Amino acid sequence: MNNFKLLTLLLFALFIATCSTRLGAQENELCFDCHNDPELTGATGDTLYVDSKKWTASIHNRMELECVSCHMDLAGFDDWPHPEHLEKVDCSICHDEAYELWQQGIHGLQAQAKGDLDAAGCAACHGSHYIMAVDEASSLVYPTNLPHTCLNCHGDPGLADKHEGMGRAEVAGMYLESVHGKALEKSGLVISATCSSCHGSHKIPSLEDFYPRIPEICGSCHAGIYEDYLQGVHGSAFVEGNRDVPICTDCHGEHNIRDSGDPESTINPRTVAETCSHCHEDMALSRKYGLPVGRLESYRSTYHGIALNLGDISVANCGSCHGYHNVRASSDPKSSIHPANLASTCGKCHPNAGENFATGKIHVQDSPQENILAWLIKRAYLIFISGLIGGFIAYICIDLVAHRRRKRSVGKERMNGGEGPER
């Protein structure tokens, strides 16, 4: 008897369990009866098609969610077909954490405060019916797909023009040509920085909030370089709140960061001098911080500058002597250009360079204060050369005129008195 009761109970439980799952499947199937038709459109002509196969593959189906789990206003509905207008799906019911973060980010703020319907909501990035888990390669927010997902809006010139703060459409597109973008696109290096690596995902900060954190954000991958940067004159000042000093993006670029070997890179040996000069040739900044001027011009007039200008990239550029991330003032004993360290800095390229090798001004300008002898010799040569060449030309002119005159007089003699001597 007991056994019979137990068996009945078990069978009943099994029936209930089977029924309930069947019930869910039954309900989705009910929806797909109409919505699995590619030609199904609403009154406005929008497609109402939902591909049941793709839905089946989605993470929500695999997590055993049903159509009505999201389209909750249809739960319990049985008067098919349902009215065309449905309530907007509210992801926050399950994804409350992500929703809160989104609300604080630039997309959420725009959407709420300004009622901006263009601002990205959940579906803009994650998709709707066919959402995959974020670590699945077919997810719209999987690293290799994310740039294209973001570029749906941020690469659209129409939208970029409409919304201030979106940046120019080309700028975001440059990412795909950058060293990060190429690593992702060409090599599928999914740890390469993609949009969300720097900008975040749900809570995307505005530029004002983002800017002070840039070195730290870059440093989350480039940790050693970040350490170096903090030690240098630029990084330490930035940490103290100085906003004139360069941060990573000022030298490397933002979306268009390229490998230093790439000729289009801002830190390629050919271009780095110009990049440094954005600040170091800036009169206002030079005056404000008492920086020496004429650095670019004086560099360009050295052999290093000339050779570089004509295509020899092996010669010293700004960074070769001053360092790159860890630039220090020459007064700092740890600086590569501190007088005590100059010989070894030069020695990196000029083996055995001694004390003498680095004595005297490096960035020599053509002025009597810098190197009086060089200046005087230059002037003396200019005077001597112009005098000598002037003398040559004067002599040649006299010679030519004289030659012409003699030729003419010889001709005349022949014509007038040519027969004279014969007689």
Next chain:
Amino acid sequence: MNGEHRGYTKRLVEHQGKLYYERFSKAQRIQHFLLMASFTLLILTGLPLLFPGNWVVRSMFWIEGSFSLRGIIHRGAAVTLLLVSVYHIFFCLFSARGNRDLREMILRKQDLLDMYAMILYNIGKQESFPSFGRFNFIEKFEYYAVVWGSAIMLLTGAALWFPVHATILFPRWVLDIIRVIHGFEAILAFLAIIIWHMYNVHLNPEVFPMSRVWLNGRMELEFLHSHHRLEYERMLTELPSEQARRVREQLGEQQPEPERAA
């Protein structure tokens, strides 16, 4: 003694039945050729550094690695110039030809007077063309310019080539001066050659389109007679009488012997 007639018997050469004055021996022509070749390469590969912003210069180096090649050619040509210079020193000291030519090269007060006379002649204040020796004042000037220029360029160039070694001897700011000198001396040499030398051996109506001395070493006896009168006369006195007679004969001059006999 006059066993070799001070080298004049060797200077009188016969070519296709005609007598010529041998201005440059083969050794001298080779030296001149090497000097010319190395100088040209040095200028071509060096001068661009003085005008790095010029578009002609920039277009010279548009091929990857061409700038490094420039350096190699420049140094190679510099070594050639150094070797020619060293050879020339030995040539002047130890060969009969070089030694005699060097003695003729010595500057004299007469050279200043010659220059004055040449200017007088050119402005029409003097009737006759001045009588020059083996080397006139222009040629002497050019020779010393080359000697001076080569010495300066080789010394300063060596310092710039080996800056680390050079700075054992002096501080680096001296290298900055040396660079100024190397550059301006190059401009000076380039302009002197392109204007002065090219005029004297090419564009001068007396030799136009080109004096061929640098190719075959021969100078027409007529030219020697008209432009280097003293050298011509000296040659006649130094040459054995038979050869002197042939020279006069070729120029259609009176032979002095019959007069003396009479």
